[in-house]
Amino acid sequence: MQKRYEPEEIEKKWQDFWEEKDYFSPHPGRKKDTFSMVMPPPNITGVLHMGHALNNTLQDIMARFKRMQGYEVLWVPGIDHAGIATQNVVERDLVKKGLNRKKIGREEFNKRVWEWKEKYGERIFSQLKNLGISCSWEHRSFTMDKKHSKAVREVFIQLYKQGYIYRGNYIINWCPGCQTALSDIEVEYEEKRGKLYYIKYPFKKGKRYLIIATTRPETMLGDTAVAAHPKDERFKNLQGKRLILPLIGRELPLIYDEYVDPEFGTGALKVTPAHDPNDFLIGKRHNLPFINILNPDGTINKEGRIYEGLERFKCRERIVNELKERGYLKKIEDYTYRIGRCYRCKTLVEPYLSPQWFIKMGDLAHQAIKAVKEEKIEFVPSFWKKSYFQWMEDIHDWCISRQIWWGHQIPAWFCQDCEKITVSINEPEECSYCGGKNLKEDEDVLDTWFSSSLWPFSTLGWPGKGKEFKKFYSTSLLCSGWDILFFWVSRMIMMGLKFTGKVPFHKIYIHPLIGDEKGKKMSKSKGNVVDPLALMEKYGTDAFRFSLIALKTDSPYTRFSEERVRGYRNFANKIWNASRFTLMNLQDFQLQKKLKNKKYIELSDRWILSRYSSLTKKISSNLNNLLFSEPAQLLYQFIWGEFCDWYIELVKMRLLNKKGAESRYTAQWTLCQVLKGTLKMLHPFMPFITEEIFQRLPEDKDDKESIMISSWPESEREDEGAEKKMNLLMEIIQEVRTIRSEMKIPPQKEIDLLLKTSDKKNLNILRENNSYIVNLTKTKQLLIGKDITPIKGSVSSLTGNVEIFIPLKDLIDIEKEKKRLKKDREKLNRELFFLEKKVSQPQFLSKAPPELIKEEKEKREALQHKLKKLKQRLEEME
RNA sequence: GCCCAGUUAGCUCAGUGGUUAGAGUACUUGCUUGACAUGCAAGAGGUCGCUGGUUCAAGUCCAGCACUGGGCACCA
Numbered sequence: 039m040q041k042r043y044e045p046e047e048i049e050k051k052w053q054d055f056w057e058e059k060d061y062f063s064p065h066p067g068r069k070k071d072t073f074s075m076v077m078p079p080p081n082i083t084g085v086l087h088m089g090h091a092l093n094n095t096l097q098d099i100m101a102r103f104k105r106m107q108g109y110e111v112l113w114v115p116g117i118d119h120a121g122i123a124t125q126n127v128v129e130r131d132l133v134k135k136g137l138n139r140k141k142i143g144r145e146e147f148n149k150r151v152w153e154w155k156e157k158y159g160e161r162i163f164s165q166l167k168n169l170g171i172s173c174s175w176e177h178r179s180f181t182m183d184k185k186h187s188k189a190v191r192e193v194f195i196q197l198y199k200q201g202y203i204y205r206g207n208y209i210i211n212w213c214p215g216c217q218t219a220l221s222d223i224e225v226e227y228e229e230k231r232g233k234l235y236y237i238k239y240p241f242k243k244g245k246r247y248l249i250i251a252t253t254r255p256e257t258m259l260g261d262t263a264v265a266a267h268p269k270d271e272r273f274k275n276l277q278g279k280r281l282i283l284p285l286i287g288r289e290l291p292l293i294y295d296e297y298v299d300p301e302f303g304t305g306a307l308k309v310t311p312a313h314d315p316n317d318f319l320i321g322k323r324h325n326l327p328f329i330n331i332l333n334p335d336g337t338i339n340k341e342g343r344i345y346e347g348l349e350r351f352k353c354r355e356r357i358v359n360e361l362k363e364r365g366y367l368k369k370i371e372d373y374t375y376r377i378g379r380c381y382r383c384k385t386l387v388e389p390y391l392s393p394q395w396f397i398k399m400g401d402l403a404h405q406a407i408k409a410v411k412e413e414k415i416e417f418v419p420s421f422w423k424k425s426y427f428q429w430m431e432d433i434h435d436w437c438i439s440r441q442i443w444w445g446h447q448i449p450a451w452f453c454q455d456c457e458k459i460t461v462s463i464n465e466p467e468e469c470s471y472c473g474g475k476n477l478k479e480d481e482d483v484l485d486t487w488f489s490s491s492l493w494p495f496s497t498l499g500w501p502g503k504g505k506e507f508k509k510f511y512s513t514s515l516l517c518s519g520w521d522i523l524f525f526w527v528s529r530m531i532m533m534g535l536k537f538t539g540k541v542p543f544h545k546i547y548i549h550p551l552i553g554d555e556k557g558k559k560m561s562k563s564k565g566n567v568v569d570p571l572a573l574m575e576k577y578g579t580d581a582f583r584f585s586l587i588a589l590k591t592d593s594p595y596t597r598f599s600e601e602r603v604r605g606y607r608n609f610a611n612k613i614w615n616a617s618r619f620t621l622m623n624l625q626d627f628q629l630q631k632k633l634k635n636k637k638y639i640e641l642s643d644r645w646i647l648s649r650y651s652s653l654t655k656k657i658s659s660n661l662n663n664l665l666f667s668e669p670a671q672l673l674y675q676f677i678w679g680e681f682c683d684w685y686i687e688l689v690k691m692r693l694l695n696k697k698g699a700e701s702r703y704t705a706q707w708t709l710c711q712v713l714k715g716t717l718k719m720l721h722p723f724m725p726f727i728t729e730e731i732f733q734r735l736p737e738d739k740d741d742k743e744s745i746m747i748s749s750w751p752e753s754e755r756e757d758e759g760a761e762k763k764m765n766l767l768m769e770i771i772q773e774v775r776t777i778r779s780e781m782k783i784p785p786q787k788e789i790d791l792l793l794k795t796s797d798k799k800n801l802n803i804l805r806e807n808n809s810y811i812v813n814l815t816k817t818k819q820l821l822i823g824k825d826i827t828p829i830k831g832s833v834s835s836l837t838g839n840v841e842i843f844i845p846l847k848d849l850i851d852i853e854k855e856k857k858r859l860k861k862d863r864e865k866l867n868r869e870l871f872f873l874e875k876k877v878s879q880p881q882f883l884s885k886a887p888p889e890l891i892k893e894e895k896e897k898r899e900a901l902q903h904k905l906k907k908l909k910q911r912l913e914e915m916e
Numbered sequence: 917g918c919c920c921a922g923u924u925a926g927c928u929c930a931g932u933g934g935u936u937a938g939a940g941u942a943c944u945u946g947c948u949u950g951a952c953a954u955g956c957a958a959g960a961g962g963u964c965g966c967u968g969g970u971u972c973a974a975g976u977c978c979a980g981c982a983c984u985g986g987g988c989a990c991c992a
Contacts, residue, residue: 041952227988234992252992302991314992376990424920425987432988520987553985588940589929593922594986602928605940608954619951671930671939679939686951694950772958779958785947816949869936881972890934890973897935 039621039734043614045578049726053167061105061746062172064510068108068749074510075101075113075543076494077173078518078526079181081120082155083127086165088552088560088586088598089519091570095583096517096549096666098171102722103661105172106750112510113172114497116179117159121445121486122216122382128154128444144443144481151444155180165571170579170725172746179497181489182446189496190446190489191463193537197397198450198461203438205450205459207393209318210437211378214336214350215385218441219394221485222434223524225378225387234373235358236304238366239264242280242289249368251303253375254313255361256354258283259342260331261290263309265320268294270305284366285357286343293324312391330391334441350388395439395448395482402532403430409531409541416545418664419592422520429524436529438485445483452478491529494542501537515664516543519551520594547664552586553595573603580724581607587723588670609674610727613720616682617731620709623693624736640701641767641807642688643708644760649680650712651753657719658750673720681712684768691813710735715751763803767810769837774815777833777844780858781851788818792843794826800840834859834911836904856915863908870901 056062064072075097080090097113105111128151129139139147159180166173179185197203211220235255240247248264264281266273273292281290297320298307311321312328321328331341338345338353345353361367378387407430409415410423417423439448451460455474460466468475489496494516498507512534518527527546534542552568553559560567574582584606589596639647653676660669685708691697692705714735721728725746732745741748774791783789791811793804804811804822812820828834828843833855835842876882877894 039951042954043952250992254992297991299991307992310992316992375992419921421920428919428988523987594920597928599928599941601941604954608952611954612952615952615955617951622951667930675939682951683956690950775957776959779946782946785949785957865936873935876973879972883972885972886934893935 039614039618041615041618043578043611043727045580045610045726046575048730049168049170049579052726052729053170055729056172056744056746057175059744061744062113063174063176064110064112067105067110069110071109072510072514073100073104073109073111074513075515075517076497076513077113077115078516078522079116079118079179079490079493080162081123082117082159082162082180083120083124084117084162086162086169086570088568088570090162090166091169091582092549092552092586092596093517093519094166094169094171095586096547097173097515098169098583098725099587099666099722100515100517100661100664101172102725102746103750105746106718106721106748107658108749110509112177112506113174114177114179115163115166115171115173115175116181116493116497117162118486118490119155119180119182119445121440121442121483122218123486124151124154125442125444126216126383139443147443155182168571168574168579169583172725177497181486181493185499186489186492186496187446189492189500190484191449192501193492193533194449194484194488195461195463196537202398202402203395204398205393205395205439207391208396208437209312209315209389209391210394211387212332212334212390212392213380213383213385213387214332214334215380215383216442217334219390219392219437219439220380220387221437221487224381226381226384227376227378229374230377231372231374232377234303234371235361236368236370237284237308237361238368239281239284239290239306239308242282248281248292248306249304250306250308252308253373254354255357256338256345256350257310257313257331258308258357259286259338259345259353260310260312260329261288261308262311262321262326262329263291263293263324265293265295265298265307265309266305267298267300268296270298270300272300272305284364285360293320293326295320295323313389315389318389318391328391332388332390336385336388394437395450396435396437399433399435399532402536403433405535406430406528406531409535414541415531415543418545418547421592422523422546422548425520426523426528430528436485438488439480439482440485441481442483445486446489448480448482448484450480452480454478487525487529490526491533492537494530494534495538511538511542512540513543515545515547517547517549520548521551523548545664550592550594550596552598559595568598568600573600577603577607578610578726580727581610583725584609584670584723587666588674589667609678610724612678612682613717613724613727613731616677616686617713617717617734619686620713621734624706624710639704639708640692641760641763642685642810643704644755644757645764646681646685646708646712647753647755648757648760649676650715651755654715654719654751654753658752661722669719670723673716673723677716677720681716684764685709685712687814688810691809697809714741715753718745718748718751721745763807766800766803766838766840767807770804770840770842771811771814773835773837773842774811774817774844777835777842778815781833781844781846781854783846785816788816789844789846790819790821791815791817792821792826792828792832792841792845794823794828794841794843795839796824797839800838804840835862836907839900839903841907852915856912859908859912859915863905863912866901866905866908870898870905873898873901 077097078093101111101113132138194203211222211225213220232253234251234253236249236251237255238247239250250264261283276292279292281292283290297316309317309320309326311317311326312330329341331338332350333339336350338348338350340346345356348356379385380387407427410426449461449463451466453460453469453472453474454476456469456472458469458471460470460477466477469477494513495507495511498511500507530542534540551559570582581603585603589598589602653672656672657669689705689709692701695702717728717732729745795801801822801824808820808822811817829845831847832843832845873894877898883891
């Protein structure tokens with residue numbers, strides 16, 4: 039075994055081994071219970087990023103943990119066809135080749151997307167394999183495969199037939215870049231500093247005019263009215279007047295609508311029903327014409343007359359100029375307002391009137407709220423529930439149609455004869471209303487999130503209700519980032535309840551997104567993106583995974599720092615070396631079976647086994663409660679701070695046979711047991727290094743061929759007495775080391791050490807375990823007793839009720855020692871002052887629990903004793 | 917505007933009403949100590965954002981405020 043842990047070959051080796059052995063597929067376990075999860079499907083365009091890494095590491099920890107606990111685990115991996123995102127990527131690729139989508143046509147385009155999918159779609163799977171995740175690859179799914187198409191159509195048709203899905207002409211968010219409708223949540227809003235233009239709208243008769251403020255002057259091309267508040271005095275006597283739209287010359291009626299805010303701008307509002315959601319409603323109320331002025335690509339259409347063909351912002355510029363030239367522009371003010379961008383291509387979104395498909399959300403949302411309120415789904419951390427409720431309670435109908443080519447085509451046919459819609463799983467032969475054969479399939483496809491909302495059951499074969507569906511649905515747990523809480527999680531809950539009658543998952547674990555060191559969102563444009571694959575290569579996958587988990591908090595962004603990964607690389611190396619040490623000392627371990635029944639176990643053994651036992655309980659309960667960073671820290675602390683720093687150090691002398699064969703064997707057994715059990719608990723976090731070492735450790739009957747399928751450790755060896763004894767010894771050792779360091783005693787120099795106490799119990803502990811003290815403090819001569827008189831020129835200290843003396847003779851610097859003791863005295867005085875105050879308060883004595891009072895009083899006595907001894911020493915030195 | 921989260925060591929973060937508020941990292945000092953210098957030992961470093969309240973007891977619970985980050989909704 040080399041001195042350093044070298045992850046590369048080891049990781050590859052075990053990943054292949056596990057897959058070959060088919061450990062990732064569900065196998066009936068000891069518990070007969072199941073544990074199931076579906077992976078949030080990455081986009082087929084996706085390249086592994088930090089978010090995937092965290093998300094999948096969390097799931098992998100749970101999968102491995104539950105598997106070791108004896109559950110039958112199913113973890114379904116999959117990828118998402120990601121409609122718009124994928125279409126954009128493939129389209130860009132076409133442009134590079136001098137082609138475009140319209141040139142090659144829909145069929146050819148989709149053929150190319152499929153080709154692209156075959157080529158790159160599973161790239162992310164191989165990257166996930168590097169991460170060591172243990173999902174069931176044979177269950178892999180794709181949101182566009184036959185299974186899912188069937189589920190999608192089934193859901194669509196049922197929703198349509200039950201009146202949840204409708205089609206109509208409404209204002210939706212239109213992305214001129216992607217040239218499709220978007221749902222409300224697919225628009226990202228940001229503050230923008232822009233201008234507010236004040237435009238004169240002249241009356242048809244006379245020379246007067248109204249001034250109207252707008253941020254989007256180009257939309258005036260679609261104005262069909264001017265509105266004022268009915269109670270606004272300024273406009274009261276203008277009833278029935280008509281205005282002329284500048285530049286265009288169209289006559290506009292002046293109407294009155296409660297919606298108008300008299301306080302804003304001039305109190306008069308231009309109404310553009312086809313390009314503003316509020317104006318749309320006003321238009322409906324007042325039966326105004328709806329004039330669409332935009333082409334799908336964001337250029338002005340023929341309704342814009344002389345401006346036809348202009349790009350929308352060019353048009354704005356020109357209109358403003360012309361208004362100015364012709365005296366229609368009163369003024370321009372600076373104004374900050376909100377603009378919406380497409381979440382895929384970041385193009386500014388336009389409110390746009392067009393025929394689209396929608397799902398009525400009211401009832402579905404109501405059921406989904408109810409299920410969470412009734413705690414059928416547990417949110418972790420629970421505060422996310424509030425966001426969930428808020429969004430669900432204020433939900434709008436979901437625009438599900440997209441004017442793109444890549445996706446599930448909407449199973450609807452328009453009858454050219456009677457203009458009615460026939461919806462059907464398979465292509466219908468005739469119109470279901472008039473029987474006409476002249477049918478035209480709807481060209482729109484469904485929102486990507488429509489198919490992903492079915493994911494927890496569509497992956498399990500729904501609408502079929504086969505064995506797997508029955509066995510693994512509802513799933514046990516879903517892990518997701520909060521960024522897709524509304525896009526995905528909420529919708530799965532609604533669809534799951536609607537179509538299976540059950541919640542899609544019992545628990546939802548919502549993890550943070552990973553920000554950079556400053557806590558900012560990682561993005562390509564900011565250039566602060568960290569590549570997980572590079573980190574895995576540099577520090578090893580285990581260290582990388584561990585850093586993701588140990589860093590994780592509940593706050594929405596976790597700050598990621600490479601420093602920490604390096605720290606956990608060092609931790610992996612520490613484990614490696616602790617194991618190396620153990621293995622080097624197991625030559626005669628064949629005796630282990632005999633040792634199992636041995637009664638003789640040393641204090642340090644009892645101590646480490648006790649610490650180990652309480653660790654097993656904490657780790658199990660933490661993981662069951664979906665706490666991840668806590669167990670990670672506990673394991674780190676135990677392995678490094680207890681097992682390595684203390685146990686291994688204490689056991690060295692025994693392994694060198696200084697205490698006889700029996701003691702050596704016991705040490706070997708304990709080392710091996712504790713190491714093995716700890717590795718098992720660490721396995722979900724650091725799968726590779728733990729497997730590598732496990733394979734090298736001696737087998738016993740419970741451990742089969744891999745740590746992955748070994749049983750989760752349980753241990754009942756808590757021993758409070760042993761812990762107390764060890765604590766005393768450790769304190770003394772640490773105190774002696776401190777003195778050595780403060781007194782600048784060279785590390786090589788052996789000292790004499792006197793330990794004085796009148797407590798019989800402590801005397802026994804010290805005598806029985808004097809070797810611990812001798813070995814860890816470099817002591818030559820150790821004297822333990824209750825009537826020891828320290829030699830003059832000793833340094834002293836006190837822990838518990840044990841007085842420590844180190845004779846230094848002429849080496850001692852009296853002044854320095856006095857200073858040290860005085861500093862101790864000050865500290866003691868301070869502590870005692872507060873403690874005495876506390877213990878003497880009548881309210882404390884009457885209301886605090888008696889146990890605590892007793893403890894505090896004992897503490898006070900101990901402090902008083904300590905102070906007395908300290909004062910004695912100081913007097914002696916004067 | 918409404919909502920959520922956060923504010924603890926230089927930095928990144930733990931902290932479950934009850935010892936002297938912890939860890940990693942960085943820093944200082946000393947060490948090639950028979951697993952490990954990716955290491956070992958010791959040390960320094962804190963008005964727990966502010967103000968009140970509840971309590972025998974508050975970093976922890978409650979209220980208000982400030983600041984930071986985020987989400988949602990908005991008037992052209």
